[in-house]
Amino acid sequence: MKGINRRDFIKLGLASGTLMALGGSSELLTKTYGKRETQKKVLILGLDGMDPHLLEVWMKQGKLPAFQRLWRQGDFRRLRTSIPPQSPVAWSNFITGMNPGGHAIFDFVHRDPETYFPEFSGAETLETQKTIRIGNLVLPLSGGEVRLTRKGRAFWQILEDYDIPATVFKMPGNYPPAPTKQRTLSGMGTPDLVGTLNHFNYYTTEFAEINEDIGGGAIHEVYVAENKVEASLPGPVNSFKKDRPESSIDFTVFIDPVNPVAKISIQGKEFILKEGEWSPWIRVQFRMIPTQSANGICMFYLKQVRPEFKLYVSPINIDPAAADLPISTPKSYSEELEKRFGPFFTKGLPADTKALDNNVLDDGEFLQQDDFILQERLEMFEYELQRFDSGLLFYYVSSTDQRQHMFWRHIDKANPLYDPKQAEKYGRTIENIYVEMDRMLAKAMDKIDKDTVLIVMSDHGFSPFRRSFNPNTWLKENGYHGLINEWRQGREDLFMNTDWSKTKAYAYGLNGLYINQKGRESEGIVNPGAEKEALVREIAHKLENFRDPQTGERPVLRAFVATDVYQGSNMDKAPDIIIGYNQGYRVSWSAPLGRIPKEILEDNTEKWSGDHCMAPEIIPGILLVNQEIKAESPALYDLTPTILQVFGIEIPKEMIGKPVFLSSGERNGKNQNKTG
Numbered sequence: 001m002k003g004i005n006r007r008d009f010i011k012l013g014l015a016s017g018t019l020m021a022l023g024g025s026s027e028l029l030t031k032t033y034g035k036r037e038t039q040k041k042v043l044i045l046g047l048d049g050m051d052p053h054l055l056e057v058w059m060k061q062g063k064l065p066a067f068q069r070l071w072r073q074g075d076f077r078r079l080r081t082s083i084p085p086q087s088p089v090a091w092s093n094f095i096t097g098m099n100p101g102g103h104a105i106f107d108f109v110h111r112d113p114e115t116y117f118p119e120f121s122g123a124e125t126l127e128t129q130k131t132i133r134i135g136n137l138v139l140p141l142s143g144g145e146v147r148l149t150r151k152g153r154a155f156w157q158i159l160e161d162y163d164i165p166a167t168v169f170k171m172p173g174n175y176p177p178a179p180t181k182q183r184t185l186s187g188m189g190t191p192d193l194v195g196t197l198n199h200f201n202y203y204t205t206e207f208a209e210i211n212e213d214i215g216g217g218a219i220h221e222v223y224v225a226e227n228k229v230e231a232s233l234p235g236p237v238n239s240f241k242k243d244r245p246e247s248s249i250d251f252t253v254f255i256d257p258v259n260p261v262a263k264i265s266i267q268g269k270e271f272i273l274k275e276g277e278w279s280p281w282i283r284v285q286f287r288m289i290p291t292q293s294a295n296g297i298c299m300f301y302l303k304q305v306r307p308e309f310k311l312y313v314s315p316i317n318i319d320p321a322a323a324d325l326p327i328s329t330p331k332s333y334s335e336e337l338e339k340r341f342g343p344f345f346t347k348g349l350p351a352d353t354k355a356l357d358n359n360v361l362d363d364g365e366f367l368q369q370d371d372f373i374l375q376e377r378l379e380m381f382e383y384e385l386q387r388f389d390s391g392l393l394f395y396y397v398s399s400t401d402q403r404q405h406m407f408w409r410h411i412d413k414a415n416p417l418y419d420p421k422q423a424e425k426y427g428r429t430i431e432n433i434y435v436e437m438d439r440m441l442a443k444a445m446d447k448i449d450k451d452t453v454l455i456v457m458s459d460h461g462f463s464p465f466r467r468s469f470n471p472n473t474w475l476k477e478n479g480y481h482g483l484i485n486e487w488r489q490g491r492e493d494l495f496m497n498t499d500w501s502k503t504k505a506y507a508y509g510l511n512g513l514y515i516n517q518k519g520r521e522s523e524g525i526v527n528p529g530a531e532k533e534a535l536v537r538e539i540a541h542k543l544e545n546f547r548d549p550q551t552g553e554r555p556v557l558r559a560f561v562a563t564d565v566y567q568g569s570n571m572d573k574a575p576d577i578i579i580g581y582n583q584g585y586r587v588s589w590s591a592p593l594g595r596i597p598k599e600i601l602e603d604n605t606e607k608w609s610g611d612h613c614m615a616p617e618i619i620p621g622i623l624l625v626n627q628e629i630k631a632e633s634p635a636l637y638d639l640t641p642t643i644l645q646v647f648g649i650e651i652p653k654e655m656i657g658k659p660v661f662l663s664s665g666e667r668n669g670k671n672q673n674k675t676g
């Protein structure tokens with residue numbers, strides 16, 4: 001692992017997770033437990049990050065009539081989220097009816113205690129040799145296999161046992177999609193064609209830089225010569241060739257000498273863009289060997305022609321018509337959607353928040369892109385809704401989450417980037433997406449019949465993110481983490497400057513903190529048992545009592561001890577402490593991959609200004625249904641048994657939640673009480 005830099009890691013983790021998937025997934029052996037005859041249907045809208053406080057305010061102001069109508073008809077509660085409230089963890093609670101102790105997704109990032117090297121949590125690579133290969137390729141012949149690491153069964157797999165059909169649209173944390181005959185399209189976690197979560201390309205004559213801590217794309221310096229720009233679009237690594245070069249496609253931009261217009265010529269296709277105009281999806285094929293290519297789709301945006309030339313190319317999405325990686329079950333599902341709608345966004349979180357954070361796109365341009373995503377999502381929703389006549393339909397929206405992350409600075413006067421002029425212009429962006437969701441909900445309510453249970457849910461809410469915390473710096477300052485060279489502090493990722501013989505604890509990922517435990521970590525120094533237990537409690541206590549000298553607030557509201565909060569048989573990858581940040585605080589941008597900056601706290605000056613990786617009580621999600629909710633304080637993992645109960649399916653004992661509705665017996669009893 002020596003010499004791997006952050007960018008390589010990001011590519012590596014995702015690529016290995018990604019590409020191997022091609023190796024083939026084993027067919028599911030289905031047990032049939034007998035067919036359930038039921039008229040019941042379940043329609044679930046999964047609105048990522050919808051916040052109960054904002055929802056309530058705007059419902060009360062009459063801005064969200066459909067939500068209000070649903071509340072009157074049924075019930076509305078705050079929905080308890082996961083520990084930690086990161087989307088892959090939260091949605092896995094919902095998918096399995098367990099918490100991380102059961103489904104084994106603890107954070108975006110896990111770590112290998114043998115090498116202290118980070119791993120992406122969603123998928124693991126099965127390879128014969130455990131060598132680290134950078135930027136593994138996207139083609140089946142490269143060998144190996146990618147496997148979903150989530151443990152436990154997804155609720156749609158259980159429904160399948162009972163012959164209850166389900167369509168699961170873009171469920172987060174389901175890449176590669178769990179094996180099933182049900183219709184599923186993979187969501188958050190699905191890579192782009194180069195094997196990362198996001199990789200844009202930006203071509204400019206102006207000096208520009210990528211913030212290494214944020215990453216997410218490449219800037220290419222280009223020259224205009226005789227009104228022409230010659231450039232190259234990088235693709236996946238070509239593992240068919242010995243030195244594994246990056247594949248690429250050359251293209252030419254012909255600039256109109258008078259008007260702000262350019263013609264782009266790529267792989268025999270030509271199209272003209274005006275300044276400020278987006279291209280439709282452009283198909284690109286990266287040739288690996290004569291018989292193999294990787295198929296992608298991308299959009300070009302001509303940001304500016306003169307005086308500086310600026311051209312943005314979106315991350316290259318996997319082509320849904322010819323997917324080289326598994327993005328749907330059955331494979332024909334993505335092809336069917338493509339036939340009907342044309343090319344569509346297949347990357348997990350499609351909006352390019354990284355381009356906005358790196359000032360490659362501005363607020364307005366980012367919103368144009370996210371509007372394409374939203375419009376596509378709404379059109380496909382109508383299609384799925386129209387043909388939904390039995391079983392379950394889960395439909396997911398990402399724009400709610402992404403717009404709150406990026407536009408919170410316009411509604412939070414205490415944000416370091418708050419600018420009243422910009423706020424005037426973009427201060428309603430978040431409200432507008434709630435209104436869009438209200439229209440979508442109205443369509444769902446018009447369509448459903450009396451046998452349909454309608455559930456509107458989010459995985460978490462939102463909070464401002466103004467100050468960022470460096471947990472490893474805090475550990476160092478408190479004597480729990482030792483460095484090899486003090487003067488090199490803050491320069492390296494992946495704990496390259498850590499002296500493990502002097503280190504009792506370290507933090508990886510967005511919320512996880514690990515003890516350097518003897519017998520578990522390769523260079524562990526803390527004895528398991530009483531010594532470790534005492535240390536865990538000591539660190540948790542001190543973290544919760546630490547105060548931000550600038551604000552006087554406690555950055556860490558809760559430090560959860562894993563063994564106190566998790567149940568299940570898959571605890572081996574669990575962090576020892578899960579940090580629950582206070583309102584306004586989150587882990588810093590550089591800390592999740594093991595960098596140890598000099599300061600414990602810093603201002604968050606990124607446009608990514610709203611967040612949810614905090615203590616769960618600060619940012620609950622929403623639960624709105626068209627019937628009465630019995631549970632006072634329902635949780636994400638309660639919804640899974642609720643779904644099974646609606647269909648009359650016995651709840652597996654590994655599920656820790658309880659159905660949130662009254663059972664039919666309880667309902668009858670209650671009605672009698674009311675009348676009697």
Ligand SMILES: [Zn+2]
Binds near residue numbers: 049
């Ligand atoms: Zn989010």
